[in-house]
Amino acid sequence: MTDLTGKVAVVTGSARGIGEAIAKRFASLGANVVVNYSTDEENARRTASEIEAAGGRAHVVQADISSLPDIDRLFDETLTTFGSVDIVVANAGREVVGQLAADVTEDDFDRLFSVNAKGAFFTLQKAAKVLTDGGRLISIGSTTTIFPYSGLGLYSSSKVVAAQFVRILALELASRAITVNTILPTGILGAGVFADPAGAEAFRAGDAQMGRIDGRVGTPEDVADAAEYFVGDLAGWVSGQTLTVAGGAIA
Template sequence: MTDLKNKVALVTGSARGIGKMIALRLASRGADIVVNYTRDKASGDATIREIEALGVRALGIQANVAEVSEVKGMFQQALTTFGKVDIVVVNAGVETIDIPLADVTEELYDRLYSINVKGAFFTMQQAAKTVSDHGRIIYIGSTSTDLPVPGISLYGSSKTAPQYLVRVLALELGSRGITVNGVIPTAIDGAGVFTDAGDNTHWRDFVKKSVPMGRMGTVEDVADVTEFFAGKLSSFVSGQNLCVTGGALA
C-alpha cells in the first residue's frame, strides 16, 4: 500500500467527481489534503468531513483556477496552514460534448480555455514554484486529445496543451527529483458530463462499445493510477501521459 504519511496533497476541483475520489484516496494513504472548489461549498465541506474521518487533516479553499491571483492565493494558504506542499493534482476542468466546432461560441470558448488551459497552466506553474523537492505534480487529462470525435473539438483541444506541459515541466524539474506525469482517462462514469447515471445514454453506449473491457472508466480507476504517480514506486517515472482506457486505443 502506498504510504503518504506526512505528505500534503493539493487537489484542484476536488469537491466531487474524479477530484473527490483522488482526494479521498490520497487521504486514505495518510496525506493531509487541500480541497479546492470554485462554487460548490456544500460539496467541498462534505468532502472535507469524509477526509477528516480518515484521520488526516483537510483544508478547504474556494478558488477559481481561471484567476491567477486566486491560484497564487490557494498555494499560499496551503503553505501557511501546512508549511509545505508535496503533491499537486491538477484536476479542475470543464467538459462539453455534442457541440460541433461550427457552433462553438466565443463565450463558451473563453470559459473552457480559461479553466482547462489557463487554469491548468498557472496551477502547474505555481506547483513548480511550490512543491517540495522529490514531490509530485499530476495532471488529469482526457483521451479526447487522441481520438477525434465530432462534437468534442472544443473540449479535446483544450485538454491538449496541458499534456504537452507535462513533458516540458518534467524536464525543467527533474534536477529537483520532482516527477510530473499525466493520467489520461477515457470517459469516466460519475464525472464531468457523466456525473448523473441516466445522462448521455448514446455516449455511454459509444464508450462501452469502444472499450475492449466493455465498460466506462470509474473514478476509482483514475484514483488508482494517480496513487501510483503520487507514491514512491513512480519515483523514476516522469514526463509520461498514461492512458486509462480499458484497452481502447484512445
Template sequence: MQLDGKVALVTGSSKGLGRSIVLRLAEAGADVIINYSRDEASADEVRKAAEAQGVRTLVVRADVSRVEGIQQLFDAAITEFGRIDIVVANAGMEKVNVPVAEVTEEDFDLLFRVNTKGPYFVLREAARRLADNGRIISISSNTTTVPQMGVGLYGTSKVATGYLARVMALELGPRGITVNTVVPGPIDGAGIFTDPANDEYKKSLISTVPIGRLGTPQEVAGVTAFLASDDAALITGQQLVADGGMH
C-alpha cells in the same frame, strides 16, 4: 503506496473525480487541501470523509481558472501546512456533442480559461512552491488522443497539459520532482455522466471501449495515487492512459 507525512493539493476536488482523488490520497496517509469554487456543502462532505481517514485537511474556496485564485489557494496551503509535496491539477470543464462549426467564441474562451489557462498556472505555481522530490500530476482526457465527433473544442483545450508536463519534467527533474499526466477515458459517475440525460451518449461510448464499460472515479484516483507515490519515482514526463483500451 504510502503517503504518510505528505501534503497534497487537489484542484476542483469537491465532487466527482477530484473527490475520489482526495479520498484516495488521504487513505494513503496524505494531508489534503480540498479546493472548490461554488459547492461548499460538497467540499465539507469531502473534508469529513478525508478526516475519517485520520489525516489533516484544509478546504479553500478559490477560482483556479484565474491566476489570483490559484495564488490564494497555494498561499492558504503553505500557511496551514508549511509545505506542499503533491499537486494534482484536476479542475476542468466538459463540453461535448458540439461540432466545431457550432462552437462560439464565448465557448472557446470559457473552456480555454478553465481547461488550459487554469492548469497552466496551477503547474507554474507548483513549480515555484513544491517541495523537492515532489509530485505534479495533471488530469487530461483521452479526447486528446482519440478523435471523436463533437469533442473538438474540449479535446483541444485539454491538449496543452500533456506537452507542458513533458517540458516541466525536464526543468524540475534536477530537484527530484516528477511531472506526469493521467489521461482517463469517459468516467462513469463523474462530469457529464452524473446527468441521466447523457445515458444514451454513455451507451454509445461503452460500445467503443474494449473492456466493455466506462472507468470509475476510484480507478482513476488509484492511478493518480500511484504517480504520487515513491513507487513512481522513475516515471516523469509521461502520459499514463487509463481508458479501458480506447486509445
C-alpha cells in the same frame, strides 16, 4: 502499499468526481489533503468531512483556477495551514460535448480555455515554484486529446496545452527530482458530464461495448489508482509521461 504519511497534497476541483476520488485516496494513504472547489462548496465540505470521518486530515479552499490571484491564494493558504506542498493534482476543468467546431463562439472559447488551458498552466506553474524537492505533479487530461471525436473539438483543444506543458516541466524540474506526468481518462462514470444521472445511464449503455476490460465503464477510483502510482516510490523515475486510463479501449 503507498505511504504518504506527512505529505501535503493539493487536488484542484476535488468537490466531486475524479478529484474527489483522488483526494480521498491520498488521504487514506496518510496525506494531508487540500480540497479545492470553485462554486460547489456543499460537495467540497462533504468530501472533506468524509476524509476526516475516515481518520484523515482535510482543508477546504475556494479558488477559481481561471484567476491567477485565486491560484496564489490556494497555495498560500495551503502553506499556511500545512507548511509545505508535496503533491499537486491539476484536475479542475470544464467540459462541453456535442458542440460542432463550426458552432464555437469566442465566448465559448474563452470560457473553456480560461480553465482548461490557462488555469491548468498556471496551476502547474505555481505548483512548480512551491513544491518540495522530490515532489509530484499530475495533470488530469482527457483521451479526447489523442482520439478525435466529433463535437469535442473545443474541449479537446483546450486540454492539449497542459499536456504539452507537462513535458516541458518534467525537463525543467528534473534536477529537483520532481516528477511531472499526465493521466488521460476516458469518459468516467460519475465524473464531469457523466455525473448527471441521465447522461451517465446513456454513457453506460453505449460505452460498455467498446472493448473495455470486463465490459464496464471507468470509475473515478480507476483514475485514483493511476494517481496513486504516480505519487508512489515505484514512479520515482517516471516523468514527462502520459498514462491513458481507458480500460484497454483504443477510442
